[in-house]
Amino acid sequence: MTRVAGSHGPTTAATIRRVGLRLIHEHGFEAMSLRQLAAEVGLQPASLYNHFATKQDLLFNLIHDHMRTLLAQSDAALHAVVGPLHRLRAFVANHLLYHMEKKHEVFAANFELRSLEAKNHRVIIALRRDYEARLITLLDDGVAGGMLHLPDTHIAAYAILAMLTGACTWYKPEGRLSKHDVVAMHTALVLHGCLASEHQPSAHHAQHRGQDRPQHRLGHA
Amino acid sequence: MTRVAGSHGPTTAATIRRVGLRLIHEHGFEAMSLRQLAAEVGLQPASLYNHFATKQDLLFNLIHDHMRTLLAQSDAALHAVVGPLHRLRAFVANHLLYHMEKKHEVFAANFELRSLEAKNHRVIIALRRDYEARLITLLDDGVAGGMLHLPDTHIAAYAILAMLTGACTWYKPEGRLSKHDVVAMHTALVLHGCLASEHQPSAHHAQHRGQDRPQHRLGHA
DNA sequence: TTTGTATACGATCATACGTTAGTTTCTTAT
DNA sequence: ATAAGAAACTAACGTATGATCGTATACAAA
Numbered sequence: 001m002t003r004v005a006g007s008h009g010p011t012t013a014a015t016i017r018r019v020g021l022r023l024i025h026e027h028g029f030e031a032m033s034l035r036q037l038a039a040e041v042g043l044q045p046a047s048l049y050n051h052f053a054t055k056q057d058l059l060f061n062l063i064h065d066h067m068r069t070l071l072a073q074s075d076a077a078l079h080a081v082v083g084p085l086h087r088l089r090a091f092v093a094n095h096l097l098y099h100m101e102k103k104h105e106v107f108a109a110n111f112e113l114r115s116l117e118a119k120n121h122r123v124i125i126a127l128r129r130d131y132e133a134r135l136i137t138l139l140d141d142g143v144a145g146g147m148l149h150l151p152d153t154h155i156a157a158y159a160i161l162a163m164l165t166g167a168c169t170w171y172k173p174e175g176r177l178s179k180h181d182v183v184a185m186h187t188a189l190v191l192h193g194c195l196a197s198e199h200q201p202s203a204h205h206a207q208h209r210g211q212d213r214p215q216h217r218l219g220h221a
Numbered sequence: 222m223t224r225v226a227g228s229h230g231p232t233t234a235a236t237i238r239r240v241g242l243r244l245i246h247e248h249g250f251e252a253m254s255l256r257q258l259a260a261e262v263g264l265q266p267a268s269l270y271n272h273f274a275t276k277q278d279l280l281f282n283l284i285h286d287h288m289r290t291l292l293a294q295s296d297a298a299l300h301a302v303v304g305p306l307h308r309l310r311a312f313v314a315n316h317l318l319y320h321m322e323k324k325h326e327v328f329a330a331n332f333e334l335r336s337l338e339a340k341n342h343r344v345i346i347a348l349r350r351d352y353e354a355r356l357i358t359l360l361d362d363g364v365a366g367g368m369l370h371l372p373d374t375h376i377a378a379y380a381i382l383a384m385l386t387g388a389c390t391w392y393k394p395e396g397r398l399s400k401h402d403v404v405a406m407h408t409a410l411v412l413h414g415c416l417a418s419e420h421q422p423s424a425h426h427a428q429h430r431g432q433d434r435p436q437h438r439l440g441h442a
Numbered sequence: 443t444t445t446g447t448a449t450a451c452g453a454t455c456a457t458a459c460g461t462t463a464g465t466t467t468c469t470t471a472t
Numbered sequence: 473a474t475a476a477g478a479a480a481c482t483a484a485c486g487t488a489t490g491a492t493c494g495t496a497t498a499c500a501a502a
Contacts, residue, residue, distance in 0.1 A: 031251030162387020
């Protein structure tokens with residue numbers, strides 16, 4: 001035994017991360033045992049320590065990478081989109097699309113912060129604030145420009161994020177709705193709410209499928 | 222030793238439940254150890270078994286009681302409120318007020334369903350569907366009556382619930398906002414969204430504090 | 443004041459935990 | 473061809489886990 005044929009560091013590391021995220025989602029981080037993780041990856045427990053220093057390090061790296069990716073992708077999605085309404089639509093679409101594809105990462109990043117040591121916790125909270133700040137700024141601009149009406153943009157941002165992130169807990173790729181449908185409906189809810197009004201657009205008829213990217217330039221400010 | 226002076230079953234049971242909910246919130250159910258629970262309650266580990274049969278039973282009872290209370294309180298809040306818009310406002314207010322006061326129960330009921338055995342899981346899911354159905358029916362009535370405009374009331378219900386439940390994760394009683402403020406802002410978001418429009422009410426100026434009950438009869442259908 | 447039950451105790455079971463140490467072998471770059 | 477380092481192994485550490493005994497005593501009802 002000892003080292004096994006065909007073993008390759010980066011490949012093993014990626015498997016550990018993938019399986020680890022799934023086990024965190026299934027059991028919670030504290031209850032995820034390294035023995036089970038090792039077994040599902042196909043290693044002896046001790047061999048995991050070739051890839052991370054401690055269980056805490058594994059959690060931090062998983063969440064840290066997730067947050068940095070989310071921030072980078074959000075910036076990319078908002079890049080070159082001008083106008084608060086267009087930017088808000090782009091933010092909503094990007095957040096939903098990203099979250100619907102990374103359910104396990106999202107779960108860890110939202111519900112396992114409690115298991116981070118103080119120093120690691122501060123790092124992640126700072127990144128999260130960065131992300132929230134992008135949305136708050138965007139809402140502030142909209143209010144300042146008169147397109148949006150919000151008594152408190154911080155609260156509105158939390159409410160919007162909670163609504164959008166919640167979608168990734170029930171969304172099933174094989175379900176009735178396409179990702180585009182989900183994006184369209186949530187965009188409409190964020191902008192107009194539930195109330196009927198003659199100012200509402202007819203963009204709600206989301207029967208067509210398969211188009212994942214929203215059309216950012218169809219705003220109606 | 223043996224039985225301790227002043228011991229009283231119902232009192233001990235209530236303490237176990239309170240501390241248990243807190244530990245579940247802090248560590249997750251699987252990672253919560255009965256030894257720590259016993260220590261914080263002031264018992265030997267074995268004595269816990271005078272109050273529940275297994276760790277699984279404890280979790281189920283906690284979540285079950287929470288769901289039944291939520292349903293009962295929701296029914297009470299909606300009782301005698303007529304009209305989809307008034308009922309929607311009452312639902313939103315009740316959900317928020319209840320959730321802001323029972324953070325630990327809400328956490329367990331939302332994120333520890335994964336730890337329920339199949340049979341127990343089915344019971345809770347059924348109760349949860351009952352609760353969701355109340356909101357969905359309410360939205361359907363609003364759409365049928367022309368007061369609400371929603372392409373899919375199921376999705377809208379999930380989105381609304383996610384937004385409202387999310388509020389209880391960041392709400393701090395000692396914070397800047399009163400519960401009434403939170404209710405008012407979320408009601409406005411649910412009904413109107415973020416977009417500015419001349420049809421919006423001026424009920425957003427929520428500087429006053431201390432009034433926890435919303436005024437259900439101020440709807441403007 | 444007696445009696446039955448509720449509620450606690452201490453001891454213990456078999457199993458599982460995260461982590462470390464030391465060793466071996468596969469892979470890669472010279 | 474070979475040396476260096478990456479990546480796996482076996483074995484073991486001290487501790488913690490949920491649960492089950494049998495036993496003792498405080499409490500509530502008679």
